[in-house]
Amino acid sequence: MSGTGRRLGVGIIGLGPAAQPHARALLDLQDQAEVIWAASRTEERARRFAEDFPFPVITDLDEVINDPRIDAVLVLTPPAAHAEVAGRCLAAGKHVLVEKPLELTAARGEQLVTAAREAGRQLGVMLQHRFRPGSLRLRELLRDDALGEVEAAWVTVPWWRPQSYYDEPGRGTMARDGGGVLLTQAVHTVDLFRSLLGVSEVVAAEVRTTGLHDMETEDYVSALLRLGNGAPATLSATTAFPPGRPERIEIMGRRGSASLVGGTLEVRYVDGTGEVLAAEGPTGSGANIMDFPHDAHRAVIADFLAACREDRPPAISGEDALATQRLIELILLRGLDPTA
Template identity: 45%
Template structure:
C-alpha cells in the first residue's frame, strides 16, 4: 500500500480522486493540500478526508510516499522542487512548469535524488493508443509515409476569463501547452519523433487572451522524415474530436478521440476499440477517468519496483520541445 498526498484541489482533481478510489487496495490518500479555504471545505464535504493549507506538514509526514501535484503551471517548478527535496516521489500535471527548462530542472533533481517523477500524460494509457503502439512496434505495417493531425477543440471566452488562464505568466502558453499537449505527445511517441519545419501560431478573433489559440505547422515524422501537418485550436466551436492519421506502406491508421481503426491495404478494416468523450468542447473535464486510473496504476507499478516508469519527464520534455518549435 502506497500513501499519497494531493496538492491542488481545482479542476484537475476529480479524475485523480476517482482513480484513487478504484485503486484503494494499492493506494491511500493521507493529505489534501490547497491554499483556498473554500476548496478545503468543499473537498472535506465531498470526500470526508481532512484538507489542509500546510504543505510543509504534509511533506513532513514520513508515511507519504508520493505527491500528486495539480496546481497551476506557474507553481510547478517551486512546488515540485519542495516535494522532491522532501524525498517524495512526484506525479505532476502537465506542463510541469512555465518553460521547458523548468521541466528539465525537475527531471534532473529527481534523477539526482533517486526519486521517480512522472507527468500526467494520460492519453498514452488509452487502450486504442496502446494497441496502435504495439502494432507499430511490430513493423507489420511497413514504413511511415505521411501524417495528419487535427485538434479542432473549443473553449468559450468564459474559460479564458478566469484569472491568469491563457497567459504566459500563469499557464506558459495557450492551446499547445494546455490542451494539445496530450495529442501531440501521443503523436510524437507513435511516430518515433517529430521535427517542425514551418509553423504559424496566432490568437484568433474568437478569443480575448494573451497566448495562442490556433496553430498550424508543417513537420516531418519518424526516422524516415515522413511529411505531415498539424493543426491545433480552441477556436473551433462547438469542439470536435481530435484525429491523427498515419499513412504507412501497408495500412492507414486513423485515431479519432478514444477510437482507433486500421484500414489495411488488402481492404480489411480492423477496429482497435475505444469510445467516449475526450473533453474537446466547452467542458474540459467531459471525459472518463479510466486513463488516469491506468496512469496511476503504472506509477504504482514503478513505486513498487515491478516495472520502470511507463512515461517519465523525458517524454514531456521531448513533447515540450516540439511545442517550443511551433511558437
C-alpha cells in the same frame, strides 16, 4: 519503498478541476494507495473537494511535504507552481507525479527532471492519452510494423473553449499556464503523436490568436513536420472551433492506414481487412473541460505507483514529457520567427 504488497501513502497538492479524475482514480486504487492528505492553499477549494471525496483535506502544504507517511505526491497545481511544489516534495524524499505540462518552459522542466534525478526519486507526468486502449493498440501496430513504412501522418485538435474559460484569472497567460492551446490543451495529442512516430524537424509553423478569443497566448497553431523516419506530417490545433470535435491522429502506411479519433481506433489495410476499437467516452474537447472518463488517469497512476515500488522510471517520465515540451516550444518559436 520495496515490496509490491504495501500500500503507498499518497498526498495530493492542488484541488482544482484537474484533481477530480485523479481522485476518482485513487478511489479505484485503494488497494494500492492510501490518500493521507489532499491539500489546497484555498480553504473554499479544500471544502468543496471534501464534499466530493472521502479524503482528509488540509491547507498546510508543509504538513503534506513533511509527513513521513507519504511516499508519493500528486502535484496538480497550475504549471507555474510545479517547480516550487514538486521540487520541495522531491527534496523531502517523495516521488512526484505532476499534472501536464511538466512546467512553464522546457528549461524549468529540465530543472525539475534534474532535481528528481539528484533526489533519487521518480518523476511522472499525467499525459493520460497514451494509456487509452486505442492508443495502446496503435502503438502495438506500429511496433509490429503492421501498417508498413509510414509515408505521412496528420494530427488535428479542433477543440473549443468559450471566452468565459479564458476570463478566469490566469487562464491562457504565460505567467500561469506557460502557453496557449499547444501547451495547455493539445499537449496530450502532441505528446502521443511524438511518442508514436517521433518528430525530427519542424519545417514551418503558423501561430496566432483568433478573433474568437481575448487572451494573451495563442489559440491556433498549424505546422509542417518531419517524422522520425523523415516522412512528412501536418499539425493543426485550436480552441476556437465551436462546439469542439475529438482530436485526431491519422497515419498512412504502405500496408494500411490508422485513424485514432478521440479514443476510437479504426485500422484499414490495403488487402481489405481491418479492425475497430471503440472509444471509452468523450474527450473534453468542448466547453465542459472535464467531460471524459477517468480510466486513463487510473492507468497512469497505477503505473506510477508500481514504478515507485519497483524503483524504475514510470511509463511517462519527466524526461519523456520534457521531449514533448521541447517540441512544442520549437513549433511556437518557428511560428513566431520563421528563421529560427
